[in-house]
Amino acid sequence: MNNSFIALLRRDFLMILRNKSEWLQPLFFLVVVVSLFPLGLGPGPTLLARIAPGVIWIAALLASVLSLDQLFRSDYEDGSLEQLMLGNQSLSLLVFAKLLAHWLTTGLPIIALSPLLAVWLNLPMEAFPTLVKSLILGTPVLTLVGGIGAALTVGLRGGGQLLALLVFPLLVPILIFATMGVSAVAGGMEASAHMGLMFAYLIMSLTLAPFACAAALRISIS
Amino acid sequence: MLILNNITLERYYEPVFEPVSAQLGAGETLMVTGTNGCGKTTLIRIIAGLLDASSGKMQIPEQAVAYVGHYLGLKDTLTVRENLQFYARFSTTEGDRDITPELERMQILPLADQPARSLSAGQRKRCALARLLFQPDALWLLDEPYANLDADGLSLVDRLLREHKARGSMAVVVSHNRLVPDDLDIKTLEVRAWSDEQ
Numbered sequence: 001m002n003n004s005f006i007a008l009l010r011r012d013f014l015m016i017l018r019n020k021s022e023w024l025q026p027l028f029f030l031v032v033v034v035s036l037f038p039l040g041l042g043p044g045p046t047l048l049a050r051i052a053p054g055v056i057w058i059a060a061l062l063a064s065v066l067s068l069d070q071l072f073r074s075d076y077e078d079g080s081l082e083q084l085m086l087g088n089q090s091l092s093l094l095v096f097a098k099l100l101a102h103w104l105t106t107g108l109p110i111i112a113l114s115p116l117l118a119v120w121l122n123l124p125m126e127a128f129p130t131l132v133k134s135l136i137l138g139t140p141v142l143t144l145v146g147g148i149g150a151a152l153t154v155g156l157r158g159g160g161q162l163l164a165l166l167v168f169p170l171l172v173p174i175l176i177f178a179t180m181g182v183s184a185v186a187g188g189m190e191a192s193a194h195m196g197l198m199f200a201y202l203i204m205s206l207t208l209a210p211f212a213c214a215a216a217l218r219i220s221i222s
Numbered sequence: 223m224l225i226l227n228n229i230t231l232e233r234y235y236e237p238v239f240e241p242v243s244a245q246l247g248a249g250e251t252l253m254v255t256g257t258n259g260c261g262k263t264t265l266i267r268i269i270a271g272l273l274d275a276s277s278g279k280m281q282i283p284e285q286a287v288a289y290v291g292h293y294l295g296l297k298d299t300l301t302v303r304e305n306l307q308f309y310a311r312f313s314t315t316e317g318d319r320d321i322t323p324e325l326e327r328m329q330i331l332p333l334a335d336q337p338a339r340s341l342s343a344g345q346r347k348r349c350a351l352a353r354l355l356f357q358p359d360a361l362w363l364l365d366e367p368y369a370n371l372d373a374d375g376l377s378l379v380d381r382l383l384r385e386h387k388a389r390g391s392m393a394v395v396v397s398h399n400r401l402v403p404d405d406l407d408i409k410t411l412e413v414r415a416w417s418d419e420q
Contacts, residue, residue, distance in 0.1 A: 007311035011300070018299050079293025082272055086287050087313065222273050 004089045005097045012101035022070065023105040026063040030110060033059040034117045045122045052121035053131065053182035057175055059117075060110050060135065064142040065167055067106050069160040071098060071150045072217065081154075081221060091214040099147050099210065107139030127186035130195070134178040137198040144209035145170050151216035174201060223247060224269070224361065224392055229278035230416075231264055237416040238264050241278055244411045248390045251383060251406045255398055256413035262396045263292065265413055266363050269394060283392065286313070288360040290367060294350035298339035302330055302349055305338055309353045328352040328378070343370040354382060362386060362393040368400045376400065 016022050037055050038048055075081040075098075084094050114135050118128055149167035153159030181194030224246040230237045239261030246252050256262050267273045269282065270289045296305050303321065310321050325331040328348045333341060338349065347370045354362055367379050380403045386393055387406050395402055402408060 003315055003317070004312045007308055011297070011304075011308045014304065015297060015299055074297075077293070078297065079291060079295040080297065082270075082289065082291060082293065083295040083309070083312075085272060086270060086289050088286060 002089065002093060004087060005093055008084070008094055008097040009101055012098055013104070016101060016105045022067070023109070026067040026106045027109050027113060029066070030059045030063040030113065031117070033062070034120065038121070049122045049124060049186065050183075052118060052123040053127070053179040053186070055121060056114060056117050056123075056131065057134075057138075057178050057182075060114070060139065061142060061171060061175060063110065064106055064139060065146045065149075065164060065171070066160070068102070068143070068146040068150045068167075069153075069163055071102055071147060072154045072220075073150075073159075076154045076220065081217065085218070085221065091217065092210040095147070095151070095213040095217065096210040099143050099213070102147070103140055103143040107135075107143055110139055111135045123182075124186045126188075127182050130185040130191050131182050133195060134181055134191075134198060137195060137202050138174050138178050141174050141198075141202050141205050142171060144205040148209055148212045148216060151213040151220065154217065155220040174198060177201070223281065224252070224283055224394075225279070225281040226269070227279040229265070229268060229275045229280055231261070231268060231273060232276040237276075239416055240414045242411055242413060243278075244409060246392050246394070246409060248392065249387050249407055250392055251387065251402055251408050252392070252394045253402055253408050253410045254394060254396045254413060255410060257398070257415065260413045260415040262398075262413050263365055266365050266394060266396050267291070269361075270363050283361055285391075286357055286360040287363060288313070288354050288357040289363040289365075290350050290353065291363075291365045294346055295353075296338040296346055296349055299337060301335050301337055302341070303334040305349060306352055310356050313353070313356050324352050324355045327355060329374070344372055344375060347371055348375060348378075351379065351382070354386075358386070358389060359391055362391070362395075364393065365396045366398075367395060368397055 034055055041047060072081065085091055111132060114131055115128055118131055123131065146167050149163040152166065153163045156162060177194045177198045181191035185191045226242060226244045228241040228243055230239060230241045242265065244252055254262050254265060264273065268275050270287055306321050306324065311318060322331065325334055328351060330345060330348050333345060338346065351367065368376055371379065383393060383402055383406060
């Protein structure tokens with residue numbers, strides 16, 4: 001494997017783990033949002049079961065995207081980003097290392113936490129595997145597509161709001177496919193079509209997003 | 223061989239500095255001088271490939287580029303050793319190795335396990351300059367390498383540049399108050415801010 005790729009992945013991982021608030025905050029946000037819904041809407045089990053996929057997915061989407069604002073910002077501000085661009089390595093590969101580190105520290109914990117949230121919201125047992133599957137396919141897309149927005153807004157003050165504005169429209173399909181799929185299974189139907197479309201979206205963002213991020217970073221730095 | 227031919231950069235439809243030309247061969251050091259805000263940093267960032275020149279031709283050597291700019295690229299939450307360990311691995315093809323000799327060389331070994339956050343400006347500069355030791359054959363681009371350093375640090379940079387010359391490698395040094403030592407093969411390039419009057 002590429003030496004710089006591993007070095008960068010390891011450094012980012014170490015930094016995120018050392019700065020606990022960075023990876024705990026999105027999870028805390030997710031848990032708080034999901035647990036406020038039963039309080040606000042009333043604890044009727046049928047109502048909660050019906051809205052569970054949407055609530056969990058919206059909370060996961062917000063938690064993921066809101067944490068992305070920091071993805072390139074510290075590198076941009078302290079000059080590390082310039083150092084990444086100097087080398088002969090491809091910037092897209094290095095960007096991919098950063099995105100991977102972000103997903104491992106936000107997406108993966110969200111997936112791990114999702115069954116617990118599903119229990120809280122009384123989601124039917126048979127929909128659990130589909131929920132987890134949709135998150136496995138969907139959270140990398142949140143990081144990858146959100147990364148493009150983060151790269152574009154890295155040089156702007158208050159880029160966070162703009163990032164959300166740029167990225168949410170691109171993430172709407174994922175939200176729709178995921179919640180429809182989980183709801184379908186909860187209602188006793190199949191979700192393979194939805195999961196297939198999510199998989200396609202994942203493949204598309206995996207192949208295109210690192211290049212788009214790298215190009216956006218080059219624009220931001222000049 | 224580093225060749226700059228009438229390089230300039232336009233911002234808001236106006237050149238930042240008057241077009242500059244220079245040629246640098248093996249073992250030579252290009253000393254870039256000029257007043258504050260005349261575009262020295264912009265020029266060195268163009269050479270580093272971080273900015274694209276809007277006119278002129280540039281030919282840069284095939285070796286890697288090592289750049290120490292105003293933003294030093296140090297992570298506050300990581301220790302000095304972790305910071306430099308990253309760059310050691312990042313900029314070379316070898317795996318992890320002991321970087322103690324480099325830390326010792328820059329006289330920052332006692333700080334090795336302190337987070338970069340707690341360092342003084344001069345100590346941070348030494349850390350950033352330690353990166354050069356990982357890339358001895360690269361084209362060194364140093365933007366104000368002497369800033370913030372104590373007398374000891376200044377002569378350390380001079381020594382690094384001398385060794386770099388002895389290896390036959392090139393360096394571009396931006397500095398406006400302290401000159402690089404005379405025994406280097408120095409070429410000077412004065413950058414002048416663009417003015418409309420001409």
